[in-house]
Amino acid sequence: MKDYRLILLWLFGGLLFLANLDGNMIYILDEAKNAGCAREMLEKGDLVVPTFNYELRTDKPPLHYFFMMLGYQIFGVGEFGARFFSGIFGLATCLITFLFTKRVFNKEVAFWSTLTLISSLQIIIQFHLATPDPYLIFCITATLFLFYLFICEGKKKWIYLAYLMMGLGVLAKGPVAIVIPGGVVFFFLIFTKRFKWKEIWNLNPLSGILLLLTVALPWYLAVHFKTDGAWSQGFFIEHNFQRFTAEKESHGGPFFLPAVFVFTGLMPFSVFSIQSLKLAWNKKNEALLLSLITVGLFILFFAVSRTKLPSYTAPCLPFMAIILGYYLSQLQESSKLKLSDKFSIGFFIILAIGIPVGVYFAMKAESYLAHLDYLGLYFTPLIAVGGISIFFFWKNDFSKGLLSMALTFGVASLIFFHLALPVLDKENPVAGALPLMENFDEEEVISYKRFNPSFSYYIQKPIKIYKNFSELDVKIKKSKSPIYILSVTDNIEELQSIKGAVEVFRKKDLFERKTSVVFKVEANDLASSKESDNDL
Template sequence: MNKNLVLLLALAAVVYTANIWGTSIYILDEAKNAGCAMEMYQRGDWVVPTFNEALRTDKPPLHYYFMKAGFSIVGITPFGARIFSSVMGILTVLVVFLFCRTMIHEDAAFYAGMILVSSLQLAVQFHLAVPDPYLIFFMTLGWLSFIYAYVEKKHNYYYIFYAAIALATLAKGPVAVIFSGLLVLIFLFAQRNFKWKTLMQLKLFQGTLLFLVIVLPWYIAVGVETQGAWLEQFFFKHNVNRFTSSMEGHGGFPLASVVIVIGALMPFSFFFPQALRMIWKEQRKDAFVQFCFIAMTVVVIFFAFSRTILPSYPEPAVPFFAILLGYFFYWVQKKGKVKRLKLRINALVYLIIALAIPFGVWFALQAESNLKDLSSLAVYFVLLPLGAGAALVYLWKKDLDTALYIYTLTAVVFLMIFFYSAFPEIDERNPVTQSVAHFNQHTEIPVVGYKDFNPAYIFYFQKPVNKIETPAALHDYANAHDQFYIVTQKRHIAELAGENFQVVYEGKDLFERPVTVLLKNR
């Protein structure tokens, strides 16, 4: 097997699976997605997603299916919930390398793979039990299959395109169709090839049929089983409303998606100003480069106007950004038409940013009342400016290859430290992990939730938590039970002032505003 590919896959496996078993399912999105998959697995249900026995309409089921497979292999554990997210990351690196090697050159493919495995943001994403890893992989596979079929006249690859977009639609919904439709439409217009004959060559009718055969059965089934409730809430609340209004406190700012994508591929993205000029010229005569540029731009611009945004939203653009940067570095090595001084300036700017990162981390930890004593973890981030400085030295020596290898090696070593040492220490301070000692000592005592409570408790208990919504209902429950625990948030305690409850634990949710409280009746 190709040694460059073996090295990239080994690095991807090491990075994307690093300690996926060693930290708790705690982050809000992870807790709800893993908890939903757990309930479907326990019921043997393949159609209706629920969380805490309530209909969950946030996402379609593909990632739940993969998590169910993980649970069937290793049990209901963080590893079982996350393992296939890591696999999606490894496969993303694989398809980027293979298509890029065929369409450009092996050196460009290797650079693109290096850039992907060096991304902290992607590494975190491929560690999480959420739908985004599946969306990223299937959209990358689908879009690269499309452009390969178009350029190389391998028309059977269009079927891979339609199948992959169908699976992406089962991962996150109509956004996969919208992006793909916009991308193909803009690309064909840019190629001046928007013709009926071309549409027939794209296997439009056969591909649409294949897409519908894959997608429709579940959407029809969930519509029937929930009497249309899932479809209505998913399409209107979780798609239209997320784009037109800020939801769940995830408001953005103009061009937030641009900042997110640039941050995702640091330090390599700092060379994009020079790369953009070259790419703009090359895309006029190279259909593959043009396609990748449009793919990246469509996603970034779309989310630039979204009122709700998370770091994961524009990530389908990241593999194509990596391909363009990989092509740029290959082009520099092959033709050397970029002034080396400009590359050094880019590297110097990144070094300055990298020097600020440890201080930023220190202040962020200081701002969290339950993490102040862990501020020394910021020292791990000193590795980033050290690597940036070493890479700058080699760029000054006109040794671009060694500089890129140093950036990658620094990133991989840092990610190992982050996932195996720094993040586990932070994770141990989350209020769910901190409070479970009370439950472990008294497993016979029932637990209820009052109004809002941390969703990670559902996955920890591996069963639903009885949710009580009013003080009167909680009072009735107290009259019927001698002892029980209540998980809730501090802002709700005032409503229970007349009850005989004792606070046995209180802890702020990590990097969030709510304060988790554990109560026990006296």
């Protein structure tokens, strides 16, 4: 392994994980609610009770809120502060993957496993988001790496650090940080014929659980008592049990969808998935076995879950990257490509060509984005870079061919974050509406039934939601100052019936079914509404 390749690897990783973190608004629902919650906790000086739109938020535990609050204090409240530590945890996940694979395999496997992570567009996107998932991915990855090192080396520090990281994982996203790693350890002990009382006791479960609880339990108890149990009820029942047993927010899908998430999550090198999995199974290597169990358990667990999202299987991607990295380290030293490898490379070329074409047709498919069909042209360099890989493969220089594959998707990430996403971001309704809402920081802003959460993040004051029209009408009658009303077009007829209400803005939300609308009622029009007149 030449040192310059490692230097380039980490420069490449830093460039991608921190690429244009503030280049687009905090817009998508999860980001808006998580980043908004952290902003409100910082504003209140409250490290215990999470709120969004100044109402209790029970969706997630606080680890990512703490890091976002730190980001806000360092960089100011904004997109960069909200996302900075997500990018840092992405680099940290790659670093521990490199160090682990170097320790249990060699530098070559470490290089290719880490490059597999860094070159994945989905991984880079995942670690650009102001959500809890970057922190959970790191914690679960570290937990299982440390567990394996303890099994191999018997050093107590590894197992205690594993419990520590599991506790932090519980603070990141809850019971999943115990359930799935615990399942991986269980099956690993069974498959390696270590499932014996002596081996289990050697894992120090009592002192380990005590350490885990010392890390996580104080905050869970504090928020439970401070909210009279409301947070615990919402988090454990609605956002854990019900998400597993029932489809939430239309995020369902067929049972094989988690496997698709894993496959697409590590493009481009996941085109070698079948060969890599076969080699890992046949090698009978315990580190590869741990990786196989982790990937398999994540896929099976979320295959039976009724709610399915790409982020749910993301914590297994470092382990799939190890499986792929092990195979790539063998492939780059080969003298001849196998037929299966030729098919995989052919599929990669189809991907390189398909991305710009896919972007073009994706824009065309949405009428409100059809004028952005030119964004597909931004990705056409991928065809040329992908073509370079074909040249190297044809010359039997497989190492450079694989590096060209990684470069192709690295370029795709840079194009996406620096060129395409900022253009696309300007089309979101919040970006369009806020400049038209003059003096929204001074005038009252309310909502009728529902609104895009991103408004709350940028307006930075409570937005009261009115659930029925009569309550809204009373509110408007009593107000003596201008009011902005946020809603969606599902409620447009009722909003239009308000006397003096003027539609300020209307635009479809990006890649969603709803269309956001903003109405304004001036101070001199606040006497009554048409519906009230009809009632009289």
